[in-house]
Amino acid sequence: EPEVTQTPSHQVTQMGQEVILRCVPISNHLYFYWYRQILGQKVEFLVSFYNNEISEKSEIFDDQFSVERPDGSNFTLKIRSTKLEDSAMYFCAAGGLAGNEQFFGPGTRLTVL
Amino acid sequence: AQSVTQPDIHITVSEGASLELRCNYSYGATPYLFWYVQSPGQGLQLLLKYFSGDTLVQGIKGFEAEFKRSQSSFNLRKPSVHWSDAAEYFCAVGDGGSNYKLTFGKGTLLTVNP
Numbered sequence: 001e002p003e004v005t006q007t008p009s010h011q012v013t014q015m016g017q018e019v020i021l022r023c024v025p026i027s028n029h030l031y032f033y034w035y036r037q038i039l040g041q042k043v044e045f046l047v048s049f050y051n052n053e054i055s056e057k058s059e060i061f062d063d064q065f066s067v068e069r070p071d072g073s074n075f076t077l078k079i080r081s082t083k084l085e086d087s088a089m090y091f092c093a094a095g096g097l098a099g100n101e102q103f104f105g106p107g108t109r110l111t112v113l
Numbered sequence: 114a115q116s117v118t119q120p121d122i123h124i125t126v127s128e129g130a131s132l133e134l135r136c137n138y139s140y141g142a143t144p145y146l147f148w149y150v151q152s153p154g155q156g157l158q159l160l161l162k163y164f165s166g167d168t169l170v171q172g173i174k175g176f177e178a179e180f181k182r183s184q185s186s187f188n189l190r191k192p193s194v195h196w197s198d199a200a201e202y203f204c205a206v207g208d209g210g211s212n213y214k215l216t217f218g219k220g221t222l223l224t225v226n227p
Binding site: 031033035041042043044045048056091093095101102103104105106107 | 147149155156157158159162203205207213214215216217218219220
């Protein structure tokens with residue numbers, strides 16, 4: 001089965017610091033996504049990325065967030081100035097083949113202190 | 114806007130018993146429906162999906178789900194639960210537009226008693 005990888009598995013940071021979460025999606029997929037899951041809550045869509053640009057973003061994805069795919073393989077999510085409420089599990093996903101199925105990475109647990 | 118409701122937050126069954134996890138969705142067009150499973154500390158694994166065609170879909174690990182348009186439901190079933198099935202289960206509806214983003218339910222935590 002295709003695999004999406006994410007690094008780091010756990011990131012601890014101080015409030016106000018910048019973090020970059022990394023994902024290596026499946027190379028021949030077309031759409032890339034970030035989702036997050038606050039502890040005990042449901043998985044929420046953050047942003048989708050297609051053809052090297054954001055195709056859709058949710059209300060959560062404000063100016064503090066950005067995504068890029070700088071080298072055609074890594075897909076990153078940057079949070080410029082983290083807040084306590086950014087603490088969550090962040091999942092990367094890749095899709096676009098085989099009828100909209102998305103493959104999820106194992107997630108990065110972000111803890112903001 | 115699309116939405117998913119999983120009415121049961123937590124279900125406990127005995128090993129060997131049958132299982133049904135409920136999922137109701139709201140979506141304006143023909144939905145793309147998914148069930149994912151998440152074990153503790155793990156990512157999301159796709160169990161099965163419905164795009165079109167036969168409304169009874171088979172998935173991995175012996176799971177199946179039935180799409181019922183009249184009830185806006187996509188319930189997940191398994192005839193005999195194994196202890197290793199203990200996990201959290203998420204139903205999701207996919208945006209059939211250009212982005213295919215997923216909207217998830219809040220999940221159902223399954224506990225399996227020996």
